[in-house]
Structures are given as C-alpha cells and as structure tokens.
Amino acid sequence: MSAATGIPMIELAGVAKQFGKGRAVLDPLDLEVQKGEFVTMLGPSGCGKSTLLKLIAGLTAPTTGTIRVDGMTPKNARELISFIFQDATLLPWRNVLQNVCLGLELEHESTERQRKKADELLKMVGLQQVSKAYPRELSGGMKMRVSIARALATSPRLLLMDEPFAALDEMTRDRFNEELLRLREEQKWTGVFVTHSVAEAVFLSTRIVILAPNPGRIHAMLAVDFPFPRTAALRITPEFDALAASLSRLLRGAIAA
Amino acid sequence: MKRWAISLGNAGAVFAALLLLWQAIIWIFHVASYMLPTPLAVAQVLVSRRALLLNALSITAEEAAGGLAVSIAAGIAVALIFAQSRWLRRMFFPYTLLLQTVPIIAISPLILMWVGAGMPAVTLIAFIISLAPIIANTTQGLISVDENLVRLFLMHNATPGQLLFKLRLPNAVPYLFVGIRIASGLAVIGAITGELYAGSSRVGEGGLGYSILYASTQLQTDYLFALVAAATVLGFGFVFIVMFLEWYFLHRWHESARPLEAD
Numbered sequence: 001m002s003a004a005t006g007i008p009m010i011e012l013a014g015v016a017k018q019f020g021k022g023r024a025v026l027d028p029l030d031l032e033v034q035k036g037e038f039v040t041m042l043g044p045s046g047c048g049k050s051t052l053l054k055l056i057a058g059l060t061a062p063t064t065g066t067i068r069v070d071g072m073t074p075k076n077a078r079e080l081i082s083f084i085f086q087d088a089t090l091l092p093w094r095n096v097l098q099n100v101c102l103g104l105e106l107e108h109e110s111t112e113r114q115r116k117k118a119d120e121l122l123k124m125v126g127l128q129q130v131s132k133a134y135p136r137e138l139s140g141g142m143k144m145r146v147s148i149a150r151a152l153a154t155s156p157r158l159l160l161m162d163e164p165f166a167a168l169d170e171m172t173r174d175r176f177n178e179e180l181l182r183l184r185e186e187q188k189w190t191g192v193f194v195t196h197s198v199a200e201a202v203f204l205s206t207r208i209v210i211l212a213p214n215p216g217r218i219h220a221m222l223a224v225d226f227p228f229p230r231t232a233a234l235r236i237t238p239e240f241d242a243l244a245a246s247l248s249r250l251l252r253g254a255i256a257a
Numbered sequence: 258m259k260r261w262a263i264s265l266g267n268a269g270a271v272f273a274a275l276l277l278l279w280q281a282i283i284w285i286f287h288v289a290s291y292m293l294p295t296p297l298a299v300a301q302v303l304v305s306r307r308a309l310l311l312n313a314l315s316i317t318a319e320e321a322a323g324g325l326a327v328s329i330a331a332g333i334a335v336a337l338i339f340a341q342s343r344w345l346r347r348m349f350f351p352y353t354l355l356l357q358t359v360p361i362i363a364i365s366p367l368i369l370m371w372v373g374a375g376m377p378a379v380t381l382i383a384f385i386i387s388l389a390p391i392i393a394n395t396t397q398g399l400i401s402v403d404e405n406l407v408r409l410f411l412m413h414n415a416t417p418g419q420l421l422f423k424l425r426l427p428n429a430v431p432y433l434f435v436g437i438r439i440a441s442g443l444a445v446i447g448a449i450t451g452e453l454y455a456g457s458s459r460v461g462e463g464g465l466g467y468s469i470l471y472a473s474t475q476l477q478t479d480y481l482f483a484l485v486a487a488a489t490v491l492g493f494g495f496v497f498i499v500m501f502l503e504w505y506f507l508h509r510w511h512e513s514a515r516p517l518e519a520d
Contacts, residue, residue: 059408083412089405093427093510106413106423134510154413 005036009158009190010056015065017051024215025051028065038191040205044255048216049194053160056192057083069158082156086163088143090135096146097131103154121149141172152187161193177203181230198251202244203235212254219254222247294479302483314487317464320376321448321495324383325441332391340399340425357389361447365454374455382451387440398432399425431511434503441495449488
C-alpha cells in the first residue's frame with residue numbers, strides 16, 4: 001500500500017488551542033493528512049500532540065481555526081474514526097468478546113453482526129482463545145490487543161492512536177508495530193499516531209510531524225519512503241538508522257527551540 | 258477451602274474458650290443468675306422459648322430488610338440525581354451527612370408520634386439510618402468513571418442512556434455493594450433501636466428490641482441473653498448475605514471481591 005492518495009482525510013486550518021484564558025497549548029497550525037497516509041506526531045511532552053489528536057477526534061474544540069475530517073466536522077465524522085488510548089481502557093465487567101463488541105453495540109449493530117465482526121477481529125489479533133476471559137486476567141500486551149480489536153471492529157477509515165504502546169516493553173512494542181502495519185495492509189485505514197519513540201515513528205510512518213513544545217507548534221516534517229510491507233528486517237538496515245539519527249537531531253532541535 | 262475450614266475452627270475454639278471463661282467467672286465469684294446466667298441456662302432458654310425467639314427474630318428481620326430495601330431503591334434514585342451535576346451535589350450532599358449524624362434515639366419519639374407504634378415506624382427508622390451510606394457510595398461510583406472510557410463512548414456516538422446503563426451504572430456496582438454492606442448492619446441496629454421506642458402496638462408482642470426491653474424489666478436475664486444472641490445472629494446474617502451477593506456478582510471481574518482467597 002502506498003502512502004498519499006491526494007485526497008485529504010484531515011484538514012487543519014489555523015487551528016490553535018488555549019486552556020482557559022492564559023496558557024496556549026497549540027499555536028495556530030495548518031496540517032493536511034491524506035487518505036492512506038500513516039502520520040506520526042513526534043515530540044517531547046508539552047508539545048500538544050495528544051491535544052492535537054483530541055481536536056481531530058472532536059473530543060475538544062479548537063480555540064480558533066477549522067478542522068475537517070473527510071470534509072465533515074470531527075463530531076459528524078465520528079462514525080469513520082476509532083480512537084486507541086494509551087491505556088487499554090477496557091470495561092472490567094465485560095469479557096474480551098463483549099469488550100470488542102462495545103463499539104458495534106453502541107452504534108446499534110445487530111447482535112449477529114457484532115458477533116461475526118468480533119470473532120473476525122479476535123482471530124486477527126490472535127485472541128480467540130481468551131474471548132471469555134475478563135480484563136483482569138490478561139497481561140498488559142493482551143489488553144492492548146483487545147483495545148486494538150475493539151477499535152478496528154467498527155471498520156474505521158481513520159485510526160487515531162495516542163501512545164498506544166508506551167506502557168509495553170520494547171520487544172513487545174516492536175512486535176505490535178509490525179502487527180499494526182499488517183492490520184493496516186488488510187484494512188486500509190488512514191493512521192494518525194502519537195508517540196515519543198523515534199524508532200517507532202520511523203518504522204510505522206509514511207510521514208512524521210515533529211512538534212516543538214511550549215506552546216506546541218510544528219517544528220519540522222519528514223517523509224519516510226521505506227516501501228511497504230515493512231518487516232522487522234527494516235530495523236537493522238543502515239537507512240533506518242540514518243533516518244532515526246537525523247530524526248533524533250531534529251527532535252533535539254525541537255526541544256531547544 | 259482448607260484455609261477457610263481452619264479459620265472457622267479457630268473461631269470455634271475462641272468461642273468455646275469464652276464460654277468456659279464465662280462459666281468460670283460465675284463459679285469463682287458466685288454471681289447471681291439474674292445478674293449473669295450460666296451459658297447452659299441461656300442455651301436452655303434458647304431451646305425452650307425458640308418459638309417466641311423466632312417470632313421476635315422474624316419481626317425484626319422483616320423490619321430491617323424492609324428498611325434496607327427501601328433505602329437501596331431510594332439511595333440509588335438519589336445517587337442518580339446527584340450524579341447529574343456537581344452543582345446539585347454541592348447543594349444537597351451535606352444533608353445526607355446530616356442523615357448519617359442525626360441520633361436515631363433522638364428522633365424515634367417523633368416518629369412514634371407521627372406514625373404510631375408498630376412495624377411501619379420501625380421500618381421507617383431502619384430506612385432512615387441505612388440511607389446515607391447507599392447514597393454516598395453509589396454517587397461516588399457513578400461519578401468516578403475513567404475519563405478515557407467516557408471519551409471512548411463519545412467516539413462511538415453513545416447516547417446519554419448508553420453512557421448511564423453501559424458505563425456509569427456498572428461502574429457503580431462495586432461501590433453500591435460497599436454501601437449496602439455498611440447499610441445492612443445499620444438497618445439491623447436501627448430496627449432493634451427503633452423497637453425500644455416504637456416496637457409494638459400490642460403488649461408482649463414485638464421484635465427483638467421490644468423483647469429485650471420487656472425481658473430486662475422482668476429480670477429474665479437468661480432470656481435477655483438469648484435475645485442478644487439472636488440479635489447478633491441477625492446482624493451477622495444480614496452482612497453475610499450481602500457479602501455473598503457481592504461475591505456472586507463481582508468475583509469474575511472486580512479486584513476487591515476475592516475474600517476467600519485473601520490472606
């Protein structure tokens with residue numbers, strides 16, 4: 001799957017965000033994400049990357065500027081969007097299968113279709129064995145798999161991810177990154193991903209937006225041209241290292257700026 | 258199960274030791290039976306007056322259960338209203354504390370005056386005394402929902418009804434049970450205390466509290482002891498039933514509900 005298609009999925013124009021009267025979280029910024037892209041927001045804490053994601057999701061309103069998702073306001077576009085949070089945010093009183101069904105259930109899908117879709121997703125993320133287990137019986141990695149399955153069950157066209165793998169150990173995180181790209185190949189959603197991990201950003205993205213903190217603003221943008229499908233072998237190529245190194249330099253510049 | 262049996266055995270041993278100590282005190286100090294009856298005398302009364310005891314027990318149980326049931330229903334209803342806005346909570350929550358701190362002894366005569374003696378008055382007292390913990394805990398459960406879970410629901414265009422029934426209410430269930438556990442003990446205490454004042458509309462017939470008062474004026478100390486034992490069993494029974502229900506509904510998913518495995 002290639003990167004950009006030329007058709008915009010997300011358009012931000014002059015979007016700024018302030019909390020209350022004083023503190024600016026985001027300076028006015030313009031950004032366009034095209035359908036089929038996988039864009040990563042990379043930056044230190046305080047750069048407003050999570051706020052940017054919430055703005056796109058319509059979970060918070062911009063102070064100034066306009067946001068369009070597939071030509072609609074973010075709130076109207078919610079049926080196209082799924083959100084993956086940093087923690088798995090599962091409902092502890094529901095078992096794995098019921099958790100995966102949640103989005104479909106809230107969107108009034110028939111029980112039959114919920115079941116079919118959930119089974120398909122559980123298989124895709126390798127959880128069909130534990131579909132009757134409750135969240136407290138699962139490891140952190142398995143919980144995150146449930147969270148991903150739940151997000152993908154509603155067949156989103158846009159997947160927003162807020163540091164979903166930050167709590168996992170590095171080896172697990174690498175494997176999740178590979179699986180995420182495989183799921184993207186199969187389902188062809190557009191991705192916006194927030195992280196502070198350089199390696200993760202390089203491996204996943206078609207484009208990386210580097211944000212500078214206090215107040216948040218775009219510091220630099222970088223296209224990542226490695227072809228898809230990407231596998232674990234990519235991480236040990238000199239090109240990968242070179243890009244990661246230059247990204248680290250840009251990131252240091254963003255923090256100093 | 259093994260550990261459970263051991264702790265039950267330990268409790269039994271302590272109980273036997275206490276009975277022996279009790280008997281020893283009577284032997285050594287020659288205590289008069291109207292001051293302190295022997296354990297055996299109490300056991301005899303428990304058997305010989307079992308029909309009367311059971312009758313008193315069932316009256317008090319009914320009053321306590323009735324009061325508790327109404328306070329659960331009313332408490333959840335009030336909590337649902339409180340959960341709607343911070344402003345409402347600020348305005349009215351202090352009054353639930355008042356409910357908790359009002360001495361039940363002090364208002365019993367008023368209730369007796371308004372409602373008249375008998376089971377309705379006692380049920381009302383049990384209700385008043387057990388209401389506050391239900392309101393406080395359920396409200397807490399309804400409002401302390403993970404913010405990201407609310408966001409998740411909003412991302413799927415959840416309706417207010419879905420947010421309430423699929424998120425806030427299930428989240429409040431463990432809190433509700435904590436409230437019911439506290440309230441169940443209070444309801445029994447409230448019923449017995451209430452009976453001291455408003456226990457019976459007919460002389461000689463009433464629940465445990467009324468019978469305790471009656472037995473003490475008649476200097477039937479052995480019967481008084483039997484009644485106290487019955488009251489203790491009733492309170493324990495209530496808490497035990499609530500704890501069982503709590504375990505039954507929560508053990509699959511909630512961290513707190515694993516008392517049998519806890520050390």
